[in-house]
Amino acid sequence: MTGTGPHPGGEPARSGAEAGGRAAGAAAGGGEGETPFRSGFVALIGRPNVGKSTLLNQLIGRKIAIMSDKPQTTRTRILGVLNRPGAQLIFVDTPGIHKPQHLLGQHMVRIARRTLQEVEVICWLVEASDREPGPGDRYIAEQLAEVATPKILVVNKIDQVAPGEVSAIAERFRQLGAFVAVHCISALQGVGVPELVAAIEGLLPEGPRFFPEDMITDQPEAQIMAELIREQILHLTREEVPHAVAVQIERVERRPNGVVYVPATIYVEREGQKRILIGERGRMLKEIGRRARMEMEALLGSKIYLDLWVKVKPDWRNKQGALSNFGCRD
Numbered sequence: 001m002t003g004t005g006p007h008p009g010g011e012p013a014r015s016g017a018e019a020g021g022r023a024a025g026a027a028a029g030g031g032e033g034e035t036p037f038r039s040g041f042v043a044l045i046g047r048p049n050v051g052k053s054t055l056l057n058q059l060i061g062r063k064i065a066i067m068s069d070k071p072q073t074t075r076t077r078i079l080g081v082l083n084r085p086g087a088q089l090i091f092v093d094t095p096g097i098h099k100p101q102h103l104l105g106q107h108m109v110r111i112a113r114r115t116l117q118e119v120e121v122i123c124w125l126v127e128a129s130d131r132e133p134g135p136g137d138r139y140i141a142e143q144l145a146e147v148a149t150p151k152i153l154v155v156n157k158i159d160q161v162a163p164g165e166v167s168a169i170a171e172r173f174r175q176l177g178a179f180v181a182v183h184c185i186s187a188l189q190g191v192g193v194p195e196l197v198a199a200i201e202g203l204l205p206e207g208p209r210f211f212p213e214d215m216i217t218d219q220p221e222a223q224i225m226a227e228l229i230r231e232q233i234l235h236l237t238r239e240e241v242p243h244a245v246a247v248q249i250e251r252v253e254r255r256p257n258g259v260v261y262v263p264a265t266i267y268v269e270r271e272g273q274k275r276i277l278i279g280e281r282g283r284m285l286k287e288i289g290r291r292a293r294m295e296m297e298a299l300l301g302s303k304i305y306l307d308l309w310v311k312v313k314p315d316w317r318n319k320q321g322a323l324s325n326f327g328c329r330d
């Protein structure tokens with residue numbers, strides 16, 4: 001693992017750190033006669049579950065976005081900053097583009113589509129294991145056709161297919177659009193990722209260092225903690241439960257004995273879901289808490305006392321106010 005913490009000293013992310021926030025950066029380095037500094041925003045776009053967040057984490061070398069085998073894991077836009085000797089690449093992980101079933105889904109798809117307009121390079125991720133494009137991929141290809149930004153086709157999960165199959169699969173997806181490059185990778189194993197970074201860097205315009213070198217994400221610490229709890233719920237529950245969950249960190253209290261006390265509320269939509277999350281004699285909630293706490297301790301480097309509560313908020317995924325409260329910013 002490389003890099004420093006998400007925001008040193010546990011401070012919330014600095015403001016003005018939105019994608020496209022051109023005014024937010026410091027001046028570019030590089031004196032006269034030197035190679036100009038390059039920078040820019042790079043969107044990671046694709047259907048749910050294709051591995052966008054896995055790629056983001058692999059690129060940054062730290063877990064800043066949660067990952068799961070359930071579609072629609074990522075609900076908001078997450079920035080990951082990669083500093084290179086002469087460049088700064090700012091990756092924008094987005095929610096998977098899908099047919100929305102509720103207000104939350106609409107919001108997620110809107111974020112992903114809007115990001116397309118705000119970046120210098122688009123990486124469109126598809127799954128090699130699909131072998132050929134499906135309706136979801138074709139829909140995204142149509143959206144991409146309307147954007148003039150350079151696009152790289154990224155065929156992910158090549159570890160799941162025979163090496164001899166990869167180029168034929170990539171070719172089937174390549175026919176869906178105009179791409180400046182095609183990269184076949186395994187985000188999980190890191191295969192092909194350095195080559196992808198080099199290709200992206202070559203496409204970036206001259207520009208400033210937008211973020212300080214020690215900042216690797218715009219996610220506030222509390223938001224990452226909430227996501228780590230949600231990630232364990234995604235791993236441990238099934239069917240509609242994972243999607244009906246929102247997590248709110250009530251506060252982060254650093255106590256004199258060095259322990260960080262973190263009360264957090266898990267919101268679900270129905271009593272039945274609450275029962276599942278609590279589990280028999282509280283076993284499920286205890287396991288969620290145990291696993292999330294370990295991840296949080298690794299992130300903060302201090303001991304955590306995680307105090308989890310479960311509450312019902314009927315139909316929160318269709319309520320604008322609830323979405324804003326749960327950090328689903330637009």
Ligand SMILES: Nc1nc2c(ncn2[C@@H]2O[C@H](COP(=O)(O)OP(=O)(O)OP(=O)(O)O)[C@@H](O)[C@H]2O)c(=O)[nH]1
Nearest residue numbers: 048049050051052053054068072073074096187188
């Ligand atoms: N075998 C294999 N699995 C991968 C690879 N990349 C991602 N995965 C798995 O694919 C699943 C989805 O990964 P995510 O990174 O959460 O996918 P995502 O595109 O961010 O999904 P959403 O946030 O729902 O849009 C997880 O179970 C990952 O472990 C890969 O290169 N190879």
Ligand SMILES: [Mg+2]
Nearest residue numbers: 052053073074
């Ligand atoms: Mg994701």
